[in-house]
Amino acid sequence: MAAPDGRRVRPYLATRGRTRPVQDIAIEALVSTTKDGRTRGADPEPERERILRLCHSPRSVAEVAAIVSTPLGVARVLVADLETEGLVRVADPHAAFAGSTEPARNLSVLERVRDGLRRL
Amino acid sequence: MAFVDSEVSDGTQADQDALSVKIVVAGGFGVGKTTFVGAVSEIEPLRTEALMTEASTNVDDLSMLPEKRTTTVAMDFGRITLADDLVLYLFGTPGQNRFWFMWDDITRGAIGAVVLVDTRRLADCFGAIDYVEQRGIPFVVALNAFNGIQEHDVEDVRDALQVGPEVPFVVTDARERESVKVVLVTLVEHAMSLIQQG
Ligand SMILES: Nc1nc2c(ncn2[C@@H]2O[C@H](COP(=O)(O)OP(=O)(O)OP(=O)(O)O)[C@@H](O)[C@H]2O)c(=O)[nH]1
Ligand SMILES: [Mg+2]
Numbered sequence: 078m079a080a081p082d083g084r085r086v087r088p089y090l091a092t093r094g095r096t097r098p099v100q101d102i103a104i105e106a107l108v109s110t111t112k113d114g115r116t117r118g119a120d121p122e123p124e125r126e127r128i129l130r131l132c133h134s135p136r137s138v139a140e141v142a143a144i145v146s147t148p149l150g151v152a153r154v155l156v157a158d159l160e161t162e163g164l165v166r167v168a169d170p171h172a173a174f175a176g177s178t179e180p181a182r183n184l185s186v187l188e189r190v191r192d193g194l195r196r197l
Numbered sequence: 198m199a200f201v202d203s204e205v206s207d208g209t210q211a212d213q214d215a216l217s218v219k220i221v222v223a224g225g226f227g228v229g230k231t232t233f234v235g236a237v238s239e240i241e242p243l244r245t246e247a248l249m250t251e252a253s254t255n256v257d258d259l260s261m262l263p264e265k266r267t268t269t270v271a272m273d274f275g276r277i278t279l280a281d282d283l284v285l286y287l288f289g290t291p292g293q294n295r296f297w298f299m300w301d302d303i304t305r306g307a308i309g310a311v312v313l314v315d316t317r318r319l320a321d322c323f324g325a326i327d328y329v330e331q332r333g334i335p336f337v338v339a340l341n342a343f344n345g346i347q348e349h350d351v352e353d354v355r356d357a358l359q360v361g362p363e364v365p366f367v368v369t370d371a372r373e374r375e376s377v378k379v380v381l382v383t384l385v386e387h388a389m390s391l392i393q394q395g
Contacts, residue, residue, distance in 0.1 A: 080257055083331055103217075104219075104245075104286075104288070104302055104303065105217040105218065105219045105284075105286045105288075105304065105306075107215055107217050107284065109214070119246065123346065126198070133352055135214070135284075137213060137217060137276070137284075137286055139243070139245050139274055139286065139288070140243060140276070142246075143243035143244055143245045143274075144243045145244070148245075148246050148247055148248045149217055149246065149247040149302075150247060150248060153338060166214070168214035168215065168216075169218070170216055170217050170218060170306065171306050174290050178323075179306055180216060180218055180306070181218060181219075181307055181308045181309075182327060183386070184389060184392055184393070186216065186218065186283075187308065187385055187388055187389045187391070187392070188261060189279065189280065189386050190218060190279060190285060190308065191284055191385040191389070193277075193279025193280055193285070193383055194285075194378055194381050194382050195277065195278075195378070195382060196279075197237065197277070197279075197374075
């Protein structure tokens with residue numbers, strides 16, 4: 078995001094219009110780059126660009142923070158802003174089960190986890 | 198994952214998203230948490246840092262810090278892809294127990310916790326056990342066999358830790374993948390039985 082005078086703007090300070098508080102994004106929520114995020118040209122902000130490339134295959138917010146080398150809180154803000162701009166999708170495991178039991182308390186999810194672990 | 202189509206990722210098809218779940222690996226300093234995670238993770242354990250100020254309200258001794266900044270807290274984690282549409286993350290808690298604010302983030306929505314215990318330093322896990330007990334997080338106690346603990350010692354440790362009979366205890370070697378798998382399966386089954394009991 079370049080300002081007209083060519084100065085770089087730190088986009089993660091642009092906090093308007095988010096769909097939810099940043100702290101609500103689970104550290105294990107999977108982030109994946111959308112078609113818009115893939116087909117758009119390189120993002121001028123290096124950290125954003127790294128996230129967009131990294132998340133061509135889904136990565137958790139924690140992985141994003143670790144691999145892009147930002148503190149967790151900064152990664153959350155970057156991801157939330159990219160989500161607001163439609164460049165990534167955030168599959169929050171808790172939101173996915175909103176209104177019903179959360180996945181960690183869902184027997185069929187736990188069965189699949191157990192069976193998956195046994196197969197390893 | 199209902200409709201997998203590698204060509205389609207237009208930001209609208211939520212039903213193609215994989216589900217991610219997590220298990221917490223807790224315990225005192227140097228008890229083998231990172232080793233445990235690394236034994237089953239498909240990636241080298243990664244490290245994430247959080248700034249102390251991110252949730253400073255839960256930090257007990259913030260007054261000790263100059264202008265509540267500076268300190269970062271690290272946690273290690275690993276990933277296990279269990280199926281196309283199911284990913285399990287293992288999060289190790291920070292070694293220093295006083296950073297409880299980080300624990301809230303790590304444990305929220307977790308399947309449960311493995312509390313790793315070094316039987317030579319039992320007191321180091323008291324903080325972790327208090328934390329998970331108070332919040333009703335399903336947990337198992339895994340005795341890390343640094344010095345070859347015997348099965349018959351297990352009940353003595355249970356007594357010493359004052360943990361109820363319903364909590365599974367297992368002896369493990371955090372370096373051994375098969376051993377770590379057993380601990381994780383034990384935890385998941387324990388979490389299932391707690392749900393089934395209502
Ligand atoms: N003999 C033996 N050594 C172990 C075992 N598990 C871990 N270790 C060793 O103990 C040391 C500490 O292990 P870590 O996995 O780093 O412990 P940690 O809990 O992550 O430590 P912190 O993050 O610093 O609190 C390392 O040198 C490991 O190789 C075990 O089951 N048996
Ligand atoms: Mg460690």
